[in-house]
Amino acid sequence: MSQVSENPGMSEDIEASSDGLHEAPDRLYEGYIFDLDGTIYLGDELLPGAKRLVLKLRELVKRVVFLSNNPTKDPETYAEKLTGMGIETPASDIVNTVVSMTQWLSQNHPDATVFPIAEKPLIHALKEAGIKMSERAEEIDFVVASYDRTFDYRKLQIAFDAIWYHKRARLVTTNPDRYCPFPGGRGEPDAAAIVAAIEACTGARCETNTGKPDPIMLDIVMDLTGLEVTDCVMTGDRLYTDIRMALDAGMPSAVVLTGETTAETLAHEPASNKPTYILERIDQLIPQHLWEQFGWIEDGE
Numbered sequence: 001m002s003q004v005s006e007n008p009g010m011s012e013d014i015e016a017s018s019d020g021l022h023e024a025p026d027r028l029y030e031g032y033i034f035d036l037d038g039t040i041y042l043g044d045e046l047l048p049g050a051k052r053l054v055l056k057l058r059e060l061v062k063r064v065v066f067l068s069n070n071p072t073k074d075p076e077t078y079a080e081k082l083t084g085m086g087i088e089t090p091a092s093d094i095v096n097t098v099v100s101m102t103q104w105l106s107q108n109h110p111d112a113t114v115f116p117i118a119e120k121p122l123i124h125a126l127k128e129a130g131i132k133m134s135e136r137a138e139e140i141d142f143v144v145a146s147y148d149r150t151f152d153y154r155k156l157q158i159a160f161d162a163i164w165y166h167k168r169a170r171l172v173t174t175n176p177d178r179y180c181p182f183p184g185g186r187g188e189p190d191a192a193a194i195v196a197a198i199e200a201c202t203g204a205r206c207e208t209n210t211g212k213p214d215p216i217m218l219d220i221v222m223d224l225t226g227l228e229v230t231d232c233v234m235t236g237d238r239l240y241t242d243i244r245m246a247l248d249a250g251m252p253s254a255v256v257l258t259g260e261t262t263a264e265t266l267a268h269e270p271a272s273n274k275p276t277y278i279l280e281r282i283d284q285l286i287p288q289h290l291w292e293q294f295g296w297i298e299d300g301e
């Protein structure tokens with residue numbers, strides 16, 4: 001540990017450290033999949049090295065995909081935010097739970113009638129994909145519970161009637177998050193609260209989640225990119241979502257210690273929860289032996 005505190009940047013000491021806390025890749029992958037908050041940016045600030053990393057990966061013709069569990073935003077919104085921060089990104093490089101739920105329904109239940117408890121971005125995407133939607137309980141096959149700040153008793157009644165009274169609909173969700181954290185410590189109730197309300201009155205169990213940590217989300221990314229799981233690395237700041245999903249999908253993974261996970265919490269985790277790589281900065285995804293060639297300095301932006 002003393003090596004780490006004495007050498008805060010990338011250094012031979014860290015790369016070669018045998019404490020198991022800092023292990024950077026010594027190879028490049030074909031696909032790089034990133035969590036966003038705590039990994040690429042924190043709130044409205046890019047994290048150190050994120051911009052030069054993504055620009056370099058694109059220059060190297062690597063596929064870059066960004067993930068988010070939040071279904072209240074369009075992929076375009078994330079693309080605009082990244083582009084505004086200097087990481088020019090098309091909406092097609094964003095896979096959030098609007099994309100994953102729409103894809104999952106299109107691939108597995110293209111003829112189903114769904115009742116989305118959702119905000120406009122998901123409803124719009126389902127419509128665009130040709131998924132049939134209805135509020136008539138007797139014809140609903142899937143109740144899609146999501147992070148919906150317009151959730152009310154009327155929607156709960158429709159879900160209840162479709163699942164319990166008509167014994168017809170199945171319950172699925174975009175993402176399993178209990179709350180969505182905000183900068184400064186507040187947050188908002190997330191999709192888990194909607195799922196819990198429906199489960200409580202119907203006795204049904206939610207069958208499918210298309211967000212992290214379910215590997216369905218990575219399956220969708222593999223389908224969209226045509227890449228194999230072993231050719232990609234999933235990087236994020238949370239062990240129980242980003243890293244769990246990669247482990248369950250058989251994908252190499254990297255935790256970056258710029259968000260939720262710290263070196264100390266990581267040290268107490270069993271080996272079964274640990275990622276392939278542990279990074280202090282996200283640009284350590286580029287192997288050290290290439291830094292000089294790229295003209296990179298240790299603490300560059």
Ligand SMILES: [Mg+2]
Binds near residue numbers: 038236259
């Ligand atoms: Mg995160």
